[in-house]
Amino acid sequence: MPNALVSATGLVKRFGSFTAVDGIDVDVQPGEAFGFLGPNGAGKSSTMRMVACVSPRSGGDLRVLGMDPDVDGPAIRARIGVVPQADILDNELTVRQNLQVYGRYFGLSRAYVRAKATELLAFAQLTDRADDPVEPLSGGMKRRLTIARSLVNEPELLLLDEPTTGLDPQARHLLWDRLFRLKQDGVTLIITTHYMDEAEQLCDRLVVMDGGRIVAGGTPAELISRYATREVLELRFAPGAQPAAVPKVRALVDRIEELPDRILVYTADGEDTLTALHDADVRPQSSLVRRSTLEDVFLRLTGRTLVD
Amino acid sequence: MTDILDPETRIRTPRRATGRPVGSVHSAYLVLESMWTWYRGNWKATVFSSVGLPVLYLLAMGLGFGSQVRAGAVPGGVAYVVYLAPALFPAGAVQTAAGECTFPVLSGFAWSKRYIGVTASPITPSEIVFGELLWVTSRLIVSGVAFLLVALAVGAVSGRGILLSLVFGVCTGLAFGAPLIALAASVGGDGRAFNAVFRFVVVPMSLFAGTFFPITQLPAWVRPVAWITPMWHGTELARGAAFGTLSWGSALVHLGCLALMFTAGLLLARWRFRVRLTS
Numbered sequence: 215m216p217n218a219l220v221s222a223t224g225l226v227k228r229f230g231s232f233t234a235v236d237g238i239d240v241d242v243q244p245g246e247a248f249g250f251l252g253p254n255g256a257g258k259s260s261t262m263r264m265v266a267c268v269s270p271r272s273g274g275d276l277r278v279l280g281m282d283p284d285v286d287g288p289a290i291r292a293r294i295g296v297v298p299q300a301d302i303l304d305n306e307l308t309v310r311q312n313l314q315v316y317g318r319y320f321g322l323s324r325a326y327v328r329a330k331a332t333e334l335l336a337f338a339q340l341t342d343r344a345d346d347p348v349e350p351l352s353g354g355m356k357r358r359l360t361i362a363r364s365l366v367n368e369p370e371l372l373l374l375d376e377p378t379t380g381l382d383p384q385a386r387h388l389l390w391d392r393l394f395r396l397k398q399d400g401v402t403l404i405i406t407t408h409y410m411d412e413a414e415q416l417c418d419r420l421v422v423m424d425g426g427r428i429v430a431g432g433t434p435a436e437l438i439s440r441y442a443t444r445e446v447l448e449l450r451f452a453p454g455a456q457p458a459a460v461p462k463v464r465a466l467v468d469r470i471e472e473l474p475d476r477i478l479v480y481t482a483d484g485e486d487t488l489t490a491l492h493d494a495d496v497r498p499q500s501s502l503v504r505r506s507t508l509e510d511v512f513l514r515l516t517g518r519t520l521v522d
Numbered sequence: 523m524t525d526i527l528d529p530e531t532r533i534r535t536p537r538r539a540t541g542r543p544v545g546s547v548h549s550a551y552l553v554l555e556s557m558w559t560w561y562r563g564n565w566k567a568t569v570f571s572s573v574g575l576p577v578l579y580l581l582a583m584g585l586g587f588g589s590q591v592r593a594g595a596v597p598g599g600v601a602y603v604v605y606l607a608p609a610l611f612p613a614g615a616v617q618t619a620a621g622e623c624t625f626p627v628l629s630g631f632a633w634s635k636r637y638i639g640v641t642a643s644p645i646t647p648s649e650i651v652f653g654e655l656l657w658v659t660s661r662l663i664v665s666g667v668a669f670l671l672v673a674l675a676v677g678a679v680s681g682r683g684i685l686l687s688l689v690f691g692v693c694t695g696l697a698f699g700a701p702l703i704a705l706a707a708s709v710g711g712d713g714r715a716f717n718a719v720f721r722f723v724v725v726p727m728s729l730f731a732g733t734f735f736p737i738t739q740l741p742a743w744v745r746p747v748a749w750i751t752p753m754w755h756g757t758e759l760a761r762g763a764a765f766g767t768l769s770w771g772s773a774l775v776h777l778g779c780l781a782l783m784f785t786a787g788l789l790l791a792r793w794r795f796r797v798r799l800t801s
């Protein structure tokens with residue numbers, strides 16, 4: 215696709231004999247929010263580093279903004295923003311200085327970064343803390359500052375590696391809100407996450423990665439309809455009772471997943487299935503019917519839960 | 523997969539980022555500028571290490587201990603403090619380089635991780651190295667000038683040649699600092715390796731590389747050890763310049779040795795930065 219902001223074909227990253235990314239094909243279109251979903255070690259961060267032009271690829275082809283990272287790294291980096299997994303702010307500078315100093319690296323004038331810093335401080339809701347040192351800020355504030363810093367060059371493409379890991383729910387929602395705004399402004403987002411709610415909230419399209427490969431791709435709704443049933447019935451049993459119940463449940467439905475603490479039953483109608491199970495003398499301690507999520511998709515595709 | 527996006531919902535005129543790649547020279551300057559932003563708020567902590575130590579040496583060894591030194595073949599008729607002063611430019615420069623090119627550089631990778639942030643910008647690892655060296659150079663110049671003022675105040679200056687001593691001091695600091703930056707870019711975690719450098723390189727070099735007495739006073743078999751130190755070459759240059767005894771030939775040889783150490787350090791540092799920041 216000629217318009218793709220990021221286009222990877224057979225992309226490979228090796229570290230010695232270990233293959234972190236094992237031949238992936240990805241196209242990210244302008245204006246979309248694209249997600250890499252997968253557990254730790256799936257190759258998401260290695261992929262992001264290659265796209266961010268800070269890690270040369272070991273094989274395959276990669277184009278970012280139509281350019282080759284191996285050749286045009288600085289030119290590409292000038293036009294993208296990167297939010298790394300860990301906040302790497304300069305703790306010995308003030309909040310405002312962090313934005314200004316960083317902006318200068320992008321060839322921006324002092325006057326521009328001064329004005330831009332004020333604007334970004336408002337965006338990140340940090341205006342009150344502008345001239346405070348970074349060190350005492352809360353985790354959520356540091357994250358917002360890191361995102362603000364990545365926007366100093368008005369990037370066309372923003373890469374976010376696990377943007378909300380380690381944040382409390384309120385801070386996460388605040389951050390999601392900011393990311394939605396960016397998307398509305400036309401910024402293309404690439405997000406890695408191992409939270410399916412985050413992927414469902416933020417991503418127009420995503421790929422599921424496992425062991426360095428892409429195992430599935432599509433919109434969240436497509437993935438759920440393709441790889442999971444409409445509903446999931448969760449059954450919890452008294453300690454020790456689960457193994458005895460498994461064969462009875464299996465006899466009644468097409469697909470179940472056994473987790474250490476519960477059984478997931480995949481079904482079009484959870485209440486119906488629950489009634490049928492009662493009739494078959496299956497007596498869970500508690501039961502819950504919910505709609506399917508990307509977590510179920512991931513479980514189906516890899517046989518594992520996302521957050522181990 | 524076919525393109526199913528409605529053309530109307532596409533961003534018609536994708537906005538263009540405001541960032542642009544900057545040239546290598548400008549990049550190095552920007553790294554220097556960021557150090558300066560930091561320094562403006564933290565300079566007090568660095569005053570003693572960069573100026574205090576050579577001044578203490580000048581006072582204690584030059585004036586104090588020097589008052590007990592009889593004129594011999596060396597210092598050659600001048601007061602000991604005058605003999606000592608020019609050599610304290612390279613000696614002080616080595617101290618400054620040891621401070622600036624070890625823990626602060628390791629921190630850029632391991633603790634503050636500021637290099638990782640810079641690497642995500644258009645600036646390349648190699649340009650960070652140049653920027654750091656530019657920063658060290660400016661620190662060396664400032665420390666050298668401050669020391670010069672103290673030396674003038676205590677009457678330890680014999681003539682204008684001392685200005686060249688200052689320049690040679692800066693060269694010495696860079697010749698020692700560049701390989702240290704390469705080392706700092708290679709060691710892990712806590713920087714324990716630096717203690718070995720301080721103990722087994724900086725301290726012996728400070729004592730035996732010709733600052734306080736000529737290395738001809740050392741046993742013949744030890745002298746070659748002094749020859750491979752940047753401090754000895756710097757001391758020969760600085761003292762020779764101050765007393766007008768430096769020949770063009772030996773100046774070129776000593777400067778050549780310093781340039782060699784600097785270049786080797788620079789190339790190693792660029793390689794180590796590239797490997798550590800972009801793997």
